[in-house]
Amino acid sequence: MDLYARRFARMSLVWLTLGAMLGTHLGLAAHHYEVIRFVHVHVLLAGFMAMMIFAVGYHILPRFNAVPVAHPWLIPVHFWAANLGLAGMILFYVFGQGLGFGPHGIGFGLSGGLEALSIFLFVFNLWPVLAGPKDEAAPVTI
Numbered sequence: 001m002d003l004y005a006r007r008f009a010r011m012s013l014v015w016l017t018l019g020a021m022l023g024t025h026l027g028l029a030a031h032h033y034e035v036i037r038f039v040h041v042h043v044l045l046a047g048f049m050a051m052m053i054f055a056v057g058y059h060i061l062p063r064f065n066a067v068p069v070a071h072p073w074l075i076p077v078h079f080w081a082a083n084l085g086l087a088g089m090i091l092f093y094v095f096g097q098g099l100g101f102g103p104h105g106i107g108f109g110l111s112g113g114l115e116a117l118s119i120f121l122f123v124f125n126l127w128p129v130l131a132g133p134k135d136e137a138a139p140v141t142i
Helices: 003-028 033-065 074-095 103-131
Strands: none
Touching: 003 033, 003 074, 033 074, 033 103, 074 103
């Protein structure tokens, strides 16, 4: 497995562990329910699920289609943007106790933008892989 596919998979497991701990806390504590729920959902969806999809996408799809990733130098950028964006969103949301127009709201928005950028990098990098090889014969349909 490539270095960054492995890193995405490992970070996925880190986010899953954090999500499980938050879910347990959410079930046992009634205080700050909305903040914890928001963080719990984002940790599991953008952390666990998305990171695992990124890992599998970078590892499996180029091999299935026999097409290398279009811009391999973007994979480390994607990795750091995804993880820093999500961590920033969570921290600004927790310390700001929700969204607002102050510094926490601005930090949350910038972190969310970084997270969105990471998703666009993934799509940009794998779209050509899914197009298949350029010399591939047209598939036969029945």
